[in-house]
Amino acid sequence: MPNTLLRAASAALLTLTVLNISPAYADEVTPVAVTVNARAGLATVPSTGIGSNHAIWDSQLGTDGTADVLKNAGMKLLRYPGGSYSDIYHWADHTAPGGYVAPDTDFDTFMRGVRRTGAQAMVTANYGTGTAAEAAAWVRHANVTKGYGIKYWEIGNENYGNGHYGSPWEADDHADKSPAEYARHVVAYADAMKAADPSIKIGAVLTTPANWPDGLVTAGDEGTWNKVVLSMAGPKIDFVILHWYPGALDKVAHVPDMIYLTRRQIAQYAGPGSERIGIAMTEFNTGSSSNGTNTQPGALAAADAYATLLANGVFTVDWWNVHNGIGTVTQVEGQTDYGDFGLLSSGTCTSDGSVCEPTLNTPFAPYYALQMTSRFARPGDQLIRAATDHAKVSAHAARRPNGDLAVLLLNTSSDTSYPVTIGYSGFNPASGTPTVLTHTNGATSITGSEAGSATSQTLPPLSMTTIVLRPATAQTGLPGAPRQPTVSEVTDKSATISWPAASAGARPIVKYEVRRQNGAISEQLGETSGTSLTVRNLKPGTRYTLNVIARDSGGGLSWASPPLTFTTGTPASSSCTVRFTDQTDWGNGYLGAIDITNNGAPINGWTLNFSWPRTWQSLGSGWSAVWTQNGQDVKAVNEPGNGSLPTGASATIGFVGNYSGPNVLPAVFTLNGTVCATP
Structure with a gap:
């Protein structure tokens, strides 16, 4: 055995001992290579990133007990009044004709819980059976009368499910159920609601790429739901709304293209200034009761999806739901899975009383996934590229404003502990034993310890692990990160990249480097002392993601700029x-x-x-x-x-x-x- 491998195996054995994990076969497993690249910057974690849904049929919606458990998870946004109930709910008299409304779930009670949680609220105005005047009165009550300062307001929920495409589940009293009719009302709602409070942000419902009914065009429509809604209502909205229930635990690879296509549709159809329009994933759940809705496989998929969605610039990801209720009970990876889409136990039983959930508000495994994600990536952190060479292990990384770096590692194997070796680009970790946060299959908390090293850890089966690292030297006096780059003059082989000048640190800035993200590897495309660079020798029809980094006279490097993504064209003329x-x-x-x-x-x-x-x-x-x-x-x-x-x-x-x-x-x-x- 080579000396380097022997040292890696010894470190892995030490880690296994510290974590009290059997090392029986650890030395037989080839270490997984993890690459972390601090020069490949992704999105900055927003203040609303980790979210969940509350529903007016949940009697625990406004209780202190629920709020305190959610606060401990790092919950930053709570959505109300709950899915399709949004389109039958009338806030003023707290009724939902045709649906059940639990006691003590009115709007002001909800807001009391939001404040105790330390979160922001997102409210869905009733499009299906409501009016623009009703929504405007709600804004006035919330932000003028009560002073709640609610920023985000959606217009309806999954309104494409009104039967226009053949499958009705969403209430819609409008005779015309087309996307054009929805868009006309979005404009009217936005005007009325912003008249009550001009500071609010308005969101419109879109279909999620590759999820029904995305791509469909019905007779009489000018295009797909997204094309029609964005073309007509784009100038009036501030964000768009996606929902995603992938139905499987291995779909996170879809996220970059899902968000890319959404942004491309916004840019294509929403008119001038469309870059202001954000993307919110206001309902997400693995949607996979057979593979583990509230057990560890679902939790691992949730952590992977939350981190990936936030890295791609989604400003909130909201779990469905806080409480949901017992479903089909199965055994998954040695644990009882209650088929419950909630984060917390409802304390309910099957209809025959043969199986009951744990005590009310007991966290399920996905709760710990959100808690781990909130501890890994905090508001203001910049997510950066990380990758592994093994399908069973995934990695995410985040750079913190104080110079620290956090790495989230997910092992989806049911039976194998994987030693990992971690390499860093653009970050030099301090020596010593780092802080390690771990959640394993069936665990009822995230445990903290000091284990392994910055470059060597061992991941238990079905585990979430976060390591927090200090830099080897203090990160002071460095240049500020360049702000958002833009692209112009894109051809098949070249593009001009421009950016605002970065702020100097202790030494003057002498140049800027433009780097391409190629997976977790950075490739420098060029450098300049100015704030614009034409990059050449690009490939036709290729999507590029770039960052700009400032370098000072002492060789000090800034953080990476926000990412810029563009696609080259094809030749202007050809045979x-x-x-x-x-x-x-x-x-x-x-x-x-x-x-x-x-x-x-x-x-x-x-x-x-x-x-x-x-x-x-x-x-x-x-x-x-x-x-x-x-x-x-x-x-x-x-x-x-x-x-x-x-x-x-x-x-x-x-x-x-x-x-x-x-x-x-x-x-x-x-x-x-x-x-x-x-x-």
Whole structure:
């Protein structure tokens, strides 16, 4: 055994002993490599990041006991009055015709609990059976009469579920149930509510990419729900609302594209100034009762999703629900799973009384996931890139304003303890034993200890682990981080990046470095003494995420700027042109049409190539060409009757594309090896 591996194994054995974990097979497991890159900055953790839903049918909504347990989890936002009840609830008389309203759940009681929790409130105004005047009166009562200072107000809840797309669950008294009608009312609600308090933020409901009914267009509509709502109401709103119940525990890889596509739709449809519009995930739950709704697998999925959503700039993620009630009872990983979507036990029993939940307000495993996330990433921390080389282990990292760094490690294996070796870029950890927070399968609290080192830890099966590290040297006198960069003059191979000048520290700033995020690795694209740089040699049709870092005369580096993401185009002119359209979408597949035009010398025989951006996309069938797929690469070869393309001639081919995640469309097409223009 090499000396380096021997030292790693010895450190792992020491960690296992400290954590009282059997080391029987730890030395047989290859260490997992974790990479943490402090130069690859992601979003800053907002003050509203960790949230949950409250519902007016929950009699414990306003109790001190509930508020205190939520406060201990680090809860920063609470949403009211609860899911689809929002569209039947009338705040003034505290009624919800057709639904149950529990005692002591009125709005003022809710706000008393919010304040005791130390959180902010988000309120959903009744669109389905309410009016703009009713919503404006609620704003006036909350912020003018009571002085609650509630900033975030949604207009309705899942209003696309009103039957317009075929599946009705959301109350909607409007004769017209189209997205255009919803958008018209969002405008009216926003005007009335902001007249009562101009400082509030208004949110509109969107469909979540790759989640029903995203992508569908109904007869008479000008486009999808999102296109219509953003086009009509975009200038009046301040944030958009997504809900996500992935139904499986391995869907966190969908998050970056989900948020990317949402931002792209906002930029495309919401009009000038749309960059101000934020994204809120106001309902989230793993939605996987068979795999562990309130046991450790669900908790691990929750921690992974919360950290990933916040890293991608979502300003709040709100669990469904604080209390929900017992469902189908199963055994998951040796623990009783009550099929309860709540964070806390409702203390309820099955209908026959054979199984009862623990005592009221007993935390379920996802509660500890939110608690761990709130301790890992605190408001004001900057999330940074982290990655692992093992599918069973995931990593997240956050840089704190005082210079500390926290790393969250999740082991989803049911039976294997994984030793991990952690490498750092842009951060030099202090020597010594770090503080370690751990939650394991079936545990009833997060435990704290000092164990392992900054570069070596061992992760128990089904565990969440956070290590908090001090820097080796004091982080003083460094330049301030550059603020948000912007991009202009984007072509297929270049783009101009600009940013506001950073504030100097103890020494003057001498240059700025522009770095690309390539996974958890940073690649420097260039440097300049100014505040603008044209980066070149980029790849066509490629998504880039960049940070800007300031360097002073002593070599001191600032924190990374907020990330900038953009996608390069294709050549402005080429010997071929491809026009690609998504003609008809049904939520997990679509008809794609490709028009190929030859702008060069006559062609006798052609091959068109493109690649699926993601592994969850595939070719279903195709026509007017011979279609094949190899991995993510797709090839279409001419048929005998359409292989000749004289100069200026075109051929039209088509295919069925399948997808099971956010559907980022192919962007680069080559014809006989030449990259085509795609106007």
